[in-house]
Amino acid sequence: MSFGSRAQVAMQAYGPLCVGIDPHPHLLEEWGLEDSVEGLDRFAATCVEAFAGKVAFVKPQSAFFERFGARGVAILERTLQDLRHTGSLTILDVKRGDIGSTTEAYADAYLDDDAPMAADAITVSPYLGFGSLTPFFAAAEKNDAGVFVLAFTSNPEAIRLQTATTSSGMTVGDQTLAQLALANEGAEPMGSFGAVIGARVAHVDARRLDINGPILVPGFGAQGGTVEHLRELFGSVLDSIIPSTSREVLAKGPDVIALRAAAAAANDSLSLL
Numbered sequence: 001m002s003f004g005s006r007a008q009v010a011m012q013a014y015g016p017l018c019v020g021i022d023p024h025p026h027l028l029e030e031w032g033l034e035d036s037v038e039g040l041d042r043f044a045a046t047c048v049e050a051f052a053g054k055v056a057f058v059k060p061q062s063a064f065f066e067r068f069g070a071r072g073v074a075i076l077e078r079t080l081q082d083l084r085h086t087g088s089l090t091i092l093d094v095k096r097g098d099i100g101s102t103t104e105a106y107a108d109a110y111l112d113d114d115a116p117m118a119a120d121a122i123t124v125s126p127y128l129g130f131g132s133l134t135p136f137f138a139a140a141e142k143n144d145a146g147v148f149v150l151a152f153t154s155n156p157e158a159i160r161l162q163t164a165t166t167s168s169g170m171t172v173g174d175q176t177l178a179q180l181a182l183a184n185e186g187a188e189p190m191g192s193f194g195a196v197i198g199a200r201v202a203h204v205d206a207r208r209l210d211i212n213g214p215i216l217v218p219g220f221g222a223q224g225g226t227v228e229h230l231r232e233l234f235g236s237v238l239d240s241i242i243p244s245t246s247r248e249v250l251a252k253g254p255d256v257i258a259l260r261a262a263a264a265a266a267n268d269s270l271s272l273l
């Protein structure tokens with residue numbers, strides 16, 4: 001079953017929320033853990049226990065694992081494996097992108113079903129040109145995986161680049177959305193090629209939001225994004241959005257029940273959409 005279909009099934013079963021696993025040093029400390037490989041290991045295992053089979057999407061942030069070198073990456077690998085076949089889909093947040101031939105190797109690393117680091121989906125950057133992402137799309141199609149392409153990110157520095165006008169007359173971000181719509185054309189119930197749009201961005205052409213694919217929406221929670229922001233920005237495509245939160249939910253740890261309750265409360269708030 002394609003990632004687009006699996007995403008829809010998971011959203012119907014658990015609600016649309018994505019919980020990020022972002023083991024910030026300050027969160028490790030708040031959880032009473034050391035800022036060490038052992039602390040990371042405990043943090044990630046607790047997140048798996050709390051969220052696997054409880055939310056539709058879990059998004060490990062690779063950077064916080066890479067900080068610890070090979071041993072951190074081994075924990076990321078195990079975290080991805082532990083989340084597989086639990087009902088929750090993994091979105092590995094690695095924001096990759098390179099020239100086509102190298103992209104093929106990244107696609108092998110993260111989207112090949114048999115790869116040690118295989119995820120259900122990954123985040124990618126279109127900065128080298130949308131066409132450079134083709135190997136990701138091909139690998140995703142072959143492995144029933146998904147790809148989320150950065151369109152309008154939540155960081156304040158993004159606006160100048162992402163709202164710059166391209167030769168087509170569209171902004172860079174809108175053009176990314178238009179290309180995603182083409183890539184997902186005809187897919188049912190929706191395509192597997194998603195966009196990333198921050199919860200509070202104000203410069204998206206609403207006509208471009210219908211990409212016939214999922215939209216990952218970070219910035220919900222700790223970055224100030226609310227249900228009201230989601231309703232305003234995504235009014236026409238609310239069924240396709242995956243609001244993502246990390247710190248706000250993780251701050252309730254390390255108690256597994258409290259973490260689950262925070263995720264459930266966030267999902268409940270989204271039912272108001």
Ligand SMILES: O=C(O)c1cc(=O)[nH]c(=O)n1[C@@H]1O[C@H](COP(=O)(O)O)[C@@H](O)[C@H]1O
Nearest residue numbers: 061123153154155198218222223245246247
């Ligand atoms: O791709 C992402 O998830 C992402 C895109 C974006 O535009 N903004 C953004 O904050 N993120 C990620 O979302 C996570 C932050 O979530 P919060 O802790 O809820 O703010 C980090 O892992 C970011 O890398």
